[in-house]
Amino acid sequence: MLITSIDLGTTNVKVALIKFYEDSRVEVIKSLSQRVNPVQPEVNSYEHDPRDIEKHIKTLVKGCVGGVHPDAIVLTSYLFGLLLVDEEMNYLSNIITWMDERPYEVLNEVLPYSKELYFRTGCPPLHIYGLPKIIWFKRRLGSEFRRVKYLMDSKAFLMNFLTGEYVTDLSTASGTYQLLNLRTLKWDDLGLTIAGVDEGSLPGLHEGYYVGTLRRGLKEELGFNDDIPVVLGLFDGASMIYGATGGLSGLGVVNLGSSAMIRAVTSEATVDPSPLMTFQTYYFIDKTWLGGGAINNAGVV
Secondary structure, three states, X not given: OEEEEXXXXXXXXXXXXXXXXOOOOEEEEEEEEEEOOOEOOOXXXXXXXXXXXXXXXXXXXXXXXXXXXXXXXXXXXXXXXXXXXXXXOOEOOOEEOOOOOHHHHHHHHOHHHHHHHHHHHOOOOOOOOHHHHHHHHHHHHHHHHHHOOEEEOHHHHHHHHHHOOOEEEHHHHHHHOOOEOOOOOOEOHHHHHHHOOOHHHOOEEEOOOOEEEOOHHHHHHOOOOOXXXXXXXXXXXXXXXXXXHOOOOOXXXXXXXXXXXXEEEEOOOOOOOOOOOOOEEEEOOOOOEEEEEEEOOHHHO
């Protein structure tokens, strides 16, 4: 089986062609990456232009796959990204990434609800999440915000670009928005009320193994003749953890990269019972969750 993997990272977009053998061996046939140059229109900003990412993906897939017809495309991407889109799916903003500090300006509007939100969503009061980003955008745009129809995370952006579907996986939604209820696995009514948005503006929710189909125009542009399934996948850290644990609960994973992370796979949605809210809990896959946390510089360790 041949799989094309697309990974949207904060620093690079990566595409790999991977062969899976019947004896469980895995071979990376070819991999390419392209740096994503940040857009920084003002102090403390860190954005990604979605049009640049689309160009990078098309270039990398052509260069990596090179006429080979993969059996499927599998996606993974970073958490915490937010992109504003209008009713015709035109981009109204760049993707505001987790490195963008500006939403900290409105974090005080979330703090009064922080404990209840944490219990519901597993997300402590941090400015990196989608909820403060939505509030910040509303304050910044004023009446212009009414043009916004959809609020996309990075995975929803990839799926819409590749398949035309407005969907995201539960793990990315859980870790990005501060709006997904950990237990019902639906958009949380308290979070929606605080954000002042309707769940219709948010993507449809699916497990990571949900499959769409590469849209026809893009299929032809990339040189493919037959339909190609596009697997929704998990967020980047969850993908790495699934590879290391096979999704089994009771196992923990430490990763030291440009950031540092420790997370454990659990069979229950467990949050910190103390007022400190010291760790995050995100949904993983198949009724398992990821508890733990991260720091933005592994060198601190």
